[in-house]
Amino acid sequence: MPEGTTKDGIGAALRRKEDKKFLTGSGRYTADISRPGQLHVHFIRSDHAHAKITSIKTDAAAKADGVVAIYTGEDVAADGIGGPICGWVVTNRDGSPTNEPPHPILANGKVNYVGDHVVAVIAESLQQARDAAELVDISYEVLAPVVDLASAAASMQIHENVPNNMYFDFELGDEAAAEAALADAATVVELDVRNNRLVPNALEPRAALAEYDPVDESYTLFTTSQNPHLTRLVIGAFMLSIPESKLRVVAPDVGGGFGSKIYVYPEEAVCTWVSKKLQRPIKWTADRSESFLADAHGRDHINKVRMALDANNRITGLRVDTLANIGSYLSAFSVVTPTILHAPLLSGCYEIPAIYTNVRGMATTTAPVDAYRGAGRPEATYLLERVMDVAARQVGMDPAEFRRMNFIPKDAFPYQTPVALQYDIGDYEAPLDKALDMIDYKGFEARRAEAASRGKYRGIGLSSYIEACGIAPSAVAGALGARVGLYESATVRVDPTGTVNVMTGTHSHGQGHDTTFAQIVADKLGIGVEQVEIIHGDSDKTPFGMGSYGSRSLAVGGSAIAKAVDKVIDKAKIIAAHLMEAADSDVVFADGKFTVAGTDKEKVLSDISLAAYVPHNYPHDRLEPGLEETAFYDPLNFTYPSGTHIAEVEIDPATGVVQLVDWACCDDFGNLINPMIVEGQVHGGIAQGVGQALLENAAYDETGQLITASYMDYCMPRADDLPDFKVDYTVTACTHNDLGVKGCGEAGAIASPPALINAVINALTPIGVTDMSMPASPEKVWRAINDATQAQAAE
Amino acid sequence: MTKVNITLNGKAVSADVPDNTLLVSFIRDTMALTGTHVGCDTSQCGACIVHLDGESVKSCTMLAVSAEGAEVTTIEGIGSAESLHPMQQAFHENHGLQCGYCTPGMVMSAIELVGKNPNPSDKDIREGLEGNICRCTGYHNIVKSVQAGAQMMGD
Numbered sequence: 001m002p003e004g005t006t007k008d009g010i011g012a013a014l015r016r017k018e019d020k021k022f023l024t025g026s027g028r029y030t031a032d033i034s035r036p037g038q039l040h041v042h043f044i045r046s047d048h049a050h051a052k053i054t055s056i057k058t059d060a061a062a063k064a065d066g067v068v069a070i071y072t073g074e075d076v077a078a079d080g081i082g083g084p085i086c087g088w089v090v091t092n093r094d095g096s097p098t099n100e101p102p103h104p105i106l107a108n109g110k111v112n113y114v115g116d117h118v119v120a121v122i123a124e125s126l127q128q129a130r131d132a133a134e135l136v137d138i139s140y141e142v143l144a145p146v147v148d149l150a151s152a153a154a155s156m157q158i159h160e161n162v163p164n165n166m167y168f169d170f171e172l173g174d175e176a177a178a179e180a181a182l183a184d185a186a187t188v189v190e191l192d193v194r195n196n197r198l199v200p201n202a203l204e205p206r207a208a209l210a211e212y213d214p215v216d217e218s219y220t221l222f223t224t225s226q227n228p229h230l231t232r233l234v235i236g237a238f239m240l241s242i243p244e245s246k247l248r249v250v251a252p253d254v255g256g257g258f259g260s261k262i263y264v265y266p267e268e269a270v271c272t273w274v275s276k277k278l279q280r281p282i283k284w285t286a287d288r289s290e291s292f293l294a295d296a297h298g299r300d301h302i303n304k305v306r307m308a309l310d311a312n313n314r315i316t317g318l319r320v321d322t323l324a325n326i327g328s329y330l331s332a333f334s335v336v337t338p339t340i341l342h343a344p345l346l347s348g349c350y351e352i353p354a355i356y357t358n359v360r361g362m363a364t365t366t367a368p369v370d371a372y373r374g375a376g377r378p379e380a381t382y383l384l385e386r387v388m389d390v391a392a393r394q395v396g397m398d399p400a401e402f403r404r405m406n407f408i409p410k411d412a413f414p415y416q417t418p419v420a421l422q423y424d425i426g427d428y429e430a431p432l433d434k435a436l437d438m439i440d441y442k443g444f445e446a447r448r449a450e451a452a453s454r455g456k457y458r459g460i461g462l463s464s465y466i467e468a469c470g471i472a473p474s475a476v477a478g479a480l481g482a483r484v485g486l487y488e489s490a491t492v493r494v495d496p497t498g499t500v501n502v503m504t505g506t507h508s509h510g511q512g513h514d515t516t517f518a519q520i521v522a523d524k525l526g527i528g529v530e531q532v533e534i535i536h537g538d539s540d541k542t543p544f545g546m547g548s549y550g551s552r553s554l555a556v557g558g559s560a561i562a563k564a565v566d567k568v569i570d571k572a573k574i575i576a577a578h579l580m581e582a583a584d585s586d587v588v589f590a591d592g593k594f595t596v597a598g599t600d601k602e603k604v605l606s607d608i609s610l611a612a613y614v615p616h617n618y619p620h621d622r623l624e625p626g627l628e629e630t631a632f633y634d635p636l637n638f639t640y641p642s643g644t645h646i647a648e649v650e651i652d653p654a655t656g657v658v659q660l661v662d663w664a665c666c667d668d669f670g671n672l673i674n675p676m677i678v679e680g681q682v683h684g685g686i687a688q689g690v691g692q693a694l695l696e697n698a699a700y701d702e703t704g705q706l707i708t709a710s711y712m713d714y715c716m717p718r719a720d721d722l723p724d725f726k727v728d729y730t731v732t733a734c735t736h737n738d739l740g741v742k743g744c745g746e747a748g749a750i751a752s753p754p755a756l757i758n759a760v761i762n763a764l765t766p767i768g769v770t771d772m773s774m775p776a777s778p779e780k781v782w783r784a785i786n787d788a789t790q791a792q793a794a795e
Numbered sequence: 796m797t798k799v800n801i802t803l804n805g806k807a808v809s810a811d812v813p814d815n816t817l818l819v820s821f822i823r824d825t826m827a828l829t830g831t832h833v834g835c836d837t838s839q840c841g842a843c844i845v846h847l848d849g850e851s852v853k854s855c856t857m858l859a860v861s862a863e864g865a866e867v868t869t870i871e872g873i874g875s876a877e878s879l880h881p882m883q884q885a886f887h888e889n890h891g892l893q894c895g896y897c898t899p900g901m902v903m904s905a906i907e908l909v910g911k912n913p914n915p916s917d918k919d920i921r922e923g924l925e926g927n928i929c930r931c932t933g934y935h936n937i938v939k940s941v942q943a944g945a946q947m948m949g950d
């Protein structure tokens with residue numbers, strides 16, 4: 001574990017402040033909270049992928065033991081309840097807008113996926129609600145399902161206002177230039193890739209508990225959210241017409257999110273709506289099967305890639321045509337993920353003069369698909385890093401050297417790509433070299449030969465990724481279709497005795513903000529981390545913020561905290577000058593002490609804060625009492641973490657099992673605040689990427705039933721599927737935030753799938769296998785080996 | 796309804812519950828000890844692991860009535876914030892947790908694993924934790940935590 005530089009400030013591998021409650025079972029997750037008199041809701045979900053609802057009979061159920069109320073889509077419509085909105089839309093190639101179908105929180109006349117919410121049964125106990133649900137009689141007229149992405153456009157139209165089942169038809173880049181590069185190329189490399197569909201599977205299932213207070217006519221919603229303020233805004237303003245000031249949203253401890261807990265879902269809105277109707281608290285907890293059916297899924301793209309190389313094997317052009325499965329409704333960030341978060345990443349770490357991409361977002365009768373760890377960037381990185389390997393093979397170059405010669409050189413920053421982004425800083429060779437060293441790339445052929453002597457195929461594969469974190473600035477995002485701001489907020493409150501409360505608009509659900517943010521504040525104020533409390537996740541306590549996703553918390557939220565602390569220091573210096581009878585400009589603040597140059601006068605933070613709240617001797621003519629500052633930080637640009645991940649695998653030809661034997665990665669996240677936490681984020685990201693590449697796949701059958709709807713059928717990595725990871729860093733500090741940080745939460749999940757699939761293909765190249773789709777399951781690998789060896793034998 | 800009598804974290808408790816009440820909901824809902832979590836409905840994730848007469852069991856997979864007369868220990872009975880169990884301390888020292896949702900089950904499994912095998916290899920640990928899913932950590936630091944916990948429990 002890397003050790004930090006100072007005791008507990010910036011750079012220290014400080015153990016986490018939040019650990020003890022979790023280790024002793026005192027965490028407080030939404031499902032752990034109960035309210036006196038609470039009722040339980042059970043949702044009856046569609047078991048058809050696509051059907052008209054012809055009747056719903058609830059009489060028998062309404063009389064069942066413990067049942068208090070039953071609601072359907074008609075009740076929702078009668079009360080004028082709106083659906084969850086899409087948070088970001090794009091303009092189509094022809095200038096028309098994204099087609100946005102309605103999304104009722106209980107289906108009204110029609111269901112569009114297996115798991116769609118149809119009836120809410122509310123009873124005294126969960127068991128009674130479930131039992132009563134058995135008595136509800138729903139008749140359906142089944143319609144043709146739309147499951148296959150490739151043929152979705154030619155299938156039955158799902159939504160009235162979505163012709164050809166196409167929500168949007170987006171493009172970016174210069175089509176003529178890309179086509180010209182392909183026409184003039186010395187080598188054209190082609191690749192069809194599928195990015196498999198995933199279920200995020202945070203270990204804590206979603207849950208909600210809503211309570212209405214008739215005295216002050218206000219609501220409190222506890223919910224498993226990554227962004228409580230956005231939930232409040234959407235439910236309050238767009239769905240239930242509740243004044244924002246009358247709705248408090250609390251996201252307490254949240255057991256992982258990975259994107260799936262960004263969005264507002266029908267269940268939490270139903271709980272909130274019904275809590276007033278019945279004047280009782282309403283609780284809902286998903287079981288795992290419901291999470292599989294109705295949490296937003298991730299990925300699910302089909303890509304056609306063509307890359308142009310000149311005679312020197314330098315990349316001259318790239319064209320990517322993508323079909324993105326968006327599912328049955330437009331979830332909050334379903335449109336931005338495969339477009340704005342995908343297309344601009346297609347330049348990767350490389351100098352590519354001409355790039356063009358077209359992305360079509362398709363409706364299918366499957367669960368909504370939205371951002372999952374990495375969100376668009378893993379999809380872009382996967383196709384790019386796969387085609388890089390294919391290209392290297394095609395021209396007979398080592399894949400590491402082929403990447404190196406096409407890297408954007410480190411003296412070329414800031415670098416403007418042909419797909420909208422301007423990278424502020426980077427050095428892609430440094431992490432490549434380090435990672436190659438870490439895994440002993442030079443020694444690989446000897447290891448391959450040794451494995452072969454044991455009858456195993458050994459392979460090595462790499463991926464050099466870039467990502468873009470902390471989408472920004474708000475004005476540019478707005479011009480690109482965002483309906484939200486992308487700043488972050490923080491309030492830093494110094495108490496009279498000098499302890500500090502920090503209210504942040506971000507949300508921590510495993511990332512360790514209580515510790516990382518406290519380190520920033522402690523470091524800047526020269527106090528101990530134990531004097532700093534981080535408060536997040538409660539719309540009543542924290543300033544309006546955007547929450548946590550897209551690796552934005554530190555780069556955007558941490559920067560807001562740093563700014564607020566700076567404001568506190570500025571004010572404290574004036575107070576200190578007054579107390580020490582010095583000129584402002586003579587006061588120096590360092591190591592937690594305010595001193596006057598050339599004297600032995602000295603004050604510490606608690607002297608200043610006491611004076612600020614007991615302002616008997618105070619510069620009233622210049623300052624208001626108190627020591628509390630708020631900052632909103634809207635970044636100037638994205639941040640651009642990058643790095644190289646290398647996977648080494650061994651394949652058993654008898655079983656097709658791919659064993660991951662080694663992993664080395666070197667990432668450039670800019671400055672590190674807590675290297676221990678960063679390393680944990682890298683590990684977790686790699687594990688999820690390994691899951692995608694080797695094990696995980698969300699599969700629907702042709703009727704639209706999700707056939708991988710439990711942990712028995714959807715395989716996630718377990719401890720014995722993974723090796724130890726070798727993790728290291730290089731640093732180029734971000735140029736446009738004061739902390740010089742870039743973000744680290746998604747990098748592992750972005751970099752790892754192509755590295756692993758490249759390693760599998762590398763292992764099997766000697767026997768003639770040239771392609772492998774995700775997940776590289778034992779069956780698939782075994783068949784590929786068998787087909788290849790039979791083909792070789794036939795020659 | 797059946798009256799269930801168990802010893803829970805050293806204290807005798809009893810309650811009338813419907814016959815189909817799972818042990819996990821007896822612990823969480825009837826006894827209001829919410830440190831034991833539920834992550835799945837197919838007995839796969841291990842978030843619900845408690846010790847029953849010293850053995851790890853998935854409390855989502857057994858009825859409360861089947862625990863009649865047993866000694867049940869949950870994460871709340873292992874250590875406290877002031878005095879962590881060595882395994883809890885080891886998870887803290889080695890960053891063996893992120894969101895904390897799998898953590899109670901992991902710690903309970905790890906304690907049992909080390910109880911049976913005081914000097915586990917990394918491979919023993921990885922195989923021994925096969926019944927626990929963690930979606931956050933990638934297991935690397937969990938394996939280190941269990942190694943360190945085994946050392947500390949031995950000392």
Ligand code: FES
Pocket residue numbers: 832833834835836837838839840841842843844853854855856
């Ligand atoms: S909740 Fe018991 S194994 Fe998942």
Ligand code: FES
Pocket residue numbers: 203255256510891892893894895896897898928929930931932
């Ligand atoms: S720490 Fe989140 S599931 Fe393990």
